[in-house]
Amino acid sequence: MNSLQGKTAIVTGASTGIGATIAKELAKEGANVVLAARRLEKLDDVKSEILKITNNNVKVIAIQADMSVQSDVNQLAEKALAELGNVDILVNNAGQMLTSTIRSGQVEEWEQMIDVNIKGVLYGIHAVLPSMLSQSSGHIINIASVSGHEVTKTSTVYSATKYAVRAISMGLEKELARTGVRITNISPGMVDTDLNRNSAWNDRKMLEATDIAKAVVYAVTQPDYVNVNEITVRPVSSDSARVLRFYK
Known part of the structure; x- marks a missing residue:
């Protein structure tokens, strides 16, 4: 029997990249998966892939949701519970990486990052936590970034949002001690996704989305008695790139 047989996982930002890969890896372990993102057609593609690789042995639901809109997030959790009966894992993966310097004055882009990267994480936790507490079990995974550990001259606002994700993870782990609900913060380095592939910072081997999914x-x-609080996943440094710091 697969290790996650009978469990249900919600994965946000699941239409492409890291989120889609996380959903596939969880399904391979036997978990039923609820895919959430703004682009429903992309979610349907991921759903078809998961059903194919698992030979239809898991249940997959695709739900269109904007994680910056609380009503969308609440409906996401409600539909997952109504159709699958329980929510055991939430992967808060949805995120935005936009113009991050203060001097740029890109207030609208800052607000988008704050709304998705911070509020979206809080909305997701708020939506699933009551059911997890009632069943005395559950696992919340927050995908942060190495930019939540280090700040560059071009990452100020983005780094601030990812620092916030780490703070939420650390505080929530303490809040939920002895409840049966576990919290893990995962901080990826540069990952080879559409978001990063054309970046000027890609002069060394990037991580694969599978590396984060395996984490x-x-x-x-x-x-059940083990809570992995923090995982940082970085590419191996080279001499020419060691001084560089990377976004997720």
Whole structure:
């Protein structure tokens, strides 16, 4: 039997990249998966891929949701519970990486990052936490970034949002001690996705989305008494790139 058989996982930002790959890896472990993102047609593609690779042995639901809109997030959790009966894992993966310098004055882009990267994480936790507490089990995975550990001259606002994700993870772990609900913060370095592929910072081997998905699987498949609080996943440094710091 697969290690996550009978479990249900919600994965946000699941239409492409890291989120889609996380959803596939969780499904391979036997989890039923609820895919959430703004682009429903992309979610349907991911759903078809998951059903194919699992030989239709898991349930997959695709739900259009904007994580910056609380009513969307609440409906996401409600539909997951109504159709699958329980929510055991939430992967807060949806994120925005836009213009991050203060001097740019791109207030609208800052607001988008704050709305998705911080408020979206809080909305997701708020939506699933009551059911997790009632069943005395659950696992919340927050995807942060190495930019939540280090700030460059071009990452100020983005880094601030990812620092916030880490703070939420650390505080929530303490709030939920002895409840049966576990919290893991995962901070990826530069990952080879559409978002980063054309970046000027890609002069060394980037991580694969699978590397982050495997970290998620590692955390959620530990024994119930083990809580993996923090995972940082970086590319191996080279001499020419060691001084550089990377966004997710």
